Amino acid sequence: MAISHWKSPPVAHNLCCYRALHTTTTRTTSSTLSLSQRPLRYAVVGAGFAGLSVAWHLLNSSGKNLGLRIDIFDEVGIGGGASGVSGGLLHPYSPKGKLLWRGAECWNECLKLLSIAEAAVPQDFNEFIVRRRGILRPAMNLKNLLILNDNAQNCLASCRIETIDQDAAQNLTPNLCLPFNSAFYMPEAVNIHPQRYLQALFLACENLGKELSNSGFGVKELHLHKNSIHKLLDFEGEYDAVVVCLGAKADLLPELSGRLPLRTCRGVIAHLQLPDDMGEDYPDHGPSILSDAWLAFQGPRSLYMGSTWEWKSRNSSPNVSADESSGALQELLPKANVIYPAIKDWTFTGAKAGLRAMPPLTPHGSLPLLGCINDVIGGNYACNFWLFGGLGSRGLLYHGWLGKLIAQAMLCSNEEMIPTELTSWKKIKR
Numbered sequence: 001m002a003i004s005h006w007k008s009p010p011v012a013h014n015l016c017c018y019r020a021l022h023t024t025t026t027r028t029t030s031s032t033l034s035l036s037q038r039p040l041r042y043a044v045v046g047a048g049f050a051g052l053s054v055a056w057h058l059l060n061s062s063g064k065n066l067g068l069r070i071d072i073f074d075e076v077g078i079g080g081g082a083s084g085v086s087g088g089l090l091h092p093y094s095p096k097g098k099l100l101w102r103g104a105e106c107w108n109e110c111l112k113l114l115s116i117a118e119a120a121v122p123q124d125f126n127e128f129i130v131r132r133r134g135i136l137r138p139a140m141n142l143k144n145l146l147i148l149n150d151n152a153q154n155c156l157a158s159c160r161i162e163t164i165d166q167d168a169a170q171n172l173t174p175n176l177c178l179p180f181n182s183a184f185y186m187p188e189a190v191n192i193h194p195q196r197y198l199q200a201l202f203l204a205c206e207n208l209g210k211e212l213s214n215s216g217f218g219v220k221e222l223h224l225h226k227n228s229i230h231k232l233l234d235f236e237g238e239y240d241a242v243v244v245c246l247g248a249k250a251d252l253l254p255e256l257s258g259r260l261p262l263r264t265c266r267g268v269i270a271h272l273q274l275p276d277d278m279g280e281d282y283p284d285h286g287p288s289i290l291s292d293a294w295l296a297f298q299g300p301r302s303l304y305m306g307s308t309w310e311w312k313s314r315n316s317s318p319n320v321s322a323d324e325s326s327g328a329l330q331e332l333l334p335k336a337n338v339i340y341p342a343i344k345d346w347t348f349t350g351a352k353a354g355l356r357a358m359p360p361l362t363p364h365g366s367l368p369l370l371g372c373i374n375d376v377i378g379g380n381y382a383c384n385f386w387l388f389g390g391l392g393s394r395g396l397l398y399h400g401w402l403g404k405l406i407a408q409a410m411l412c413s414n415e416e417m418i419p420t421e422l423t424s425w426k427k428i429k430r
C-alpha cells in the first residue's frame with residue numbers, strides 16, 4: 001500500500017475540533033503553533049457514494065485556516081462498487097410510501113450534493129447527471145393501494161406524492177398499465193447517472209479543495225490512490241483519522257471480520273435499448289417507474305431495469321455471466337411487462353451487478369451503520385477509525401446527510417454528534 005511516511009504526533013482532539021470548525025484560531029502559544037502548522041491527515045477508504053460524500057464534507061466543514069490532507073483509497077477507482085452500478089433512483093419513501101427515518105434531512109442534503117456535483121462539471125458537458133422527471137409507483141394490489149393512499153397524506157412538501165389514475169398516468173407514459181387504476185406520482189423524485197455523478201462529485205471535491213486553499217491559510221490537499229487496502233492498522237501512525245466506506249466489502253478487513261451486523265445481497269441490473277426501427281420513443285418528460293421491477297429511464301431509447309436480490313452472495317464482481325443475465329431477464333421482464341407492456345419492443349444490451357451491504361432492521365427501519373470503531377477493533381490507537389457502512393438499497397438517499405454527520409464527528413473527534421439510532425448497532429452482541 002503506497003502510504004507515504006508522514007509521521008503525525010498524537011492529536012489533541014478537542015483542540016482539533018476547535019481548529020476544524022472555527023476559522024479564527026488565535027495562534028499564540030508555541031504548542032498551538034506546532035499543531036496548527038502541520039496538516040491533519042485523513043484517509044477515506046472507498047470511493048463510492050459514502051466515501052466521496054465524506055470527503056466533500058470533510059473539506060467543506062473544515063475551517064478555512066485548517067491544513068488538511070485527504071487521501072482516498074479505492075482498489076478499482078471512483079464508483080468501483082455498488083454505487084457505480086446502482087439504479088440511481090432517489091426519493092425519501094419506503095415501498096409503502098412512508099417517509100423514511102429523518103427522510104427530510106436525507107432528501108435535502110442529497111439534493112444539495114447532486115447540485116454541487118452538477119455545478120462542478122464544465123458547462124458544455126451535455127450528458128445528464130440528474131434526470132428530473134419524477135418517479136411513478138403503480139399500486140399493485142388493493143392492500144398496497146390503501147396503505148400508499150394513507151401514507152401519501154404525510155409526504156414532504158419538497159417531494160410530493162400525488163395519486164393519479166390511468167388517464168393521468170398515460171399522459172406521462174402513454175403505454176402504462178395500472179392494475180388498480182391508481183399510481184403514486186412523485187414529481188420531484190429523480191434518477192441519476194451514478195458513474196457521472198460520482199466523477200462530478202470528485203471533481204467538486206477537487207475544486208473545493210483548491211478554492212479553500214486559495215482563500216485561507218490552511219492548504220487542503222486531496223489525493224485519490226488506486227490501492228487495495230488489506231489491513232486497517234496499516235494506517236496507524238500515518239493518519240489522524242480513517243473512515244471505512246467499503247460497502248459490502250467492509251467486513252473483509254481482518255479487524256472488522258465477523259464484527260459487523262451486515263448481510264450481503266447481490267443485485268443484477270439489465271440495460272435495454274429501443275432499436276431505431278421499433279416502437280415510439282419514451283417521452284422526454286416521462287418518469288421512471290418503481291414496481292416489482294423498476295425501470296430507470298436514461299433517455300428516449302435507453303433504460304436500466306432492476307433488480308434481482310440474491311441474498312448471502314459474496315460475489316461483488318460487476319460482471320454478469322450469460323447464465324446470470326438470462327436468469328435476471330427471466331425474472332424481471334414479466335414483472336416490468338405488467339405495468340409497461342411496451343418493454344417487449346426493447347432489446348437487451350448488457351447487464352451489470354453490485355453487492356449491497358444490508359444493515360439489520362431496527363424500530364426506525366434499516367439504518368446504515370456509523371460511528372467510531374476503535375472500540376470494535378479493540379486496542380489503544382493514536383488514530384481514530386470510523387465506519388460509514390451498511391447503506392443497503394438506499395445509499396443514494398443516505399450518503400449526503402450521513403456523510404456530513406460523520407465528517408463533522410471526525411473533525412471534532414466526537415461520536416456523540418451522530419444520532420444514537422445510527423451508532424446503536426455497536427451494542428448488538430455478536
Ligand SMILES: Cc1cc2nc3c(=O)[nH]c(=O)nc-3n(C[C@H](O)[C@H](O)[C@H](O)COP(=O)(O)OP(=O)(O)OC[C@H]3O[C@@H](n4cnc5c(N)ncnc54)[C@H](O)[C@@H]3O)c2cc1C
Nearest residue numbers: 046048050075080081082083087088089229247267395396
Ligand atoms: C443492483 C443495485 C441497484 C441499486 N439501486 C439503488 C438505487 O436505485 N438507489 C439507491 O439509493 N441505492 C441503490 N442501490 C444501493 C447503493 O448502490 C448502495 O447503497 C451504495 O452504493 C453503497 O455505497 P457505498 O459507498 O457504501 O459502497 P460501494 O459503492 O460499494 O463503495 C465501496 C468502494 O470500496 C472499494 N473497495 C472495496 N474493497 C476495497 C479494498 N479492500 N481496498 C480499497 N477499496 C476497496 C470498492 O471498489 C468501492 O468503490 C443499489 C444497489 C445495487 C446492488
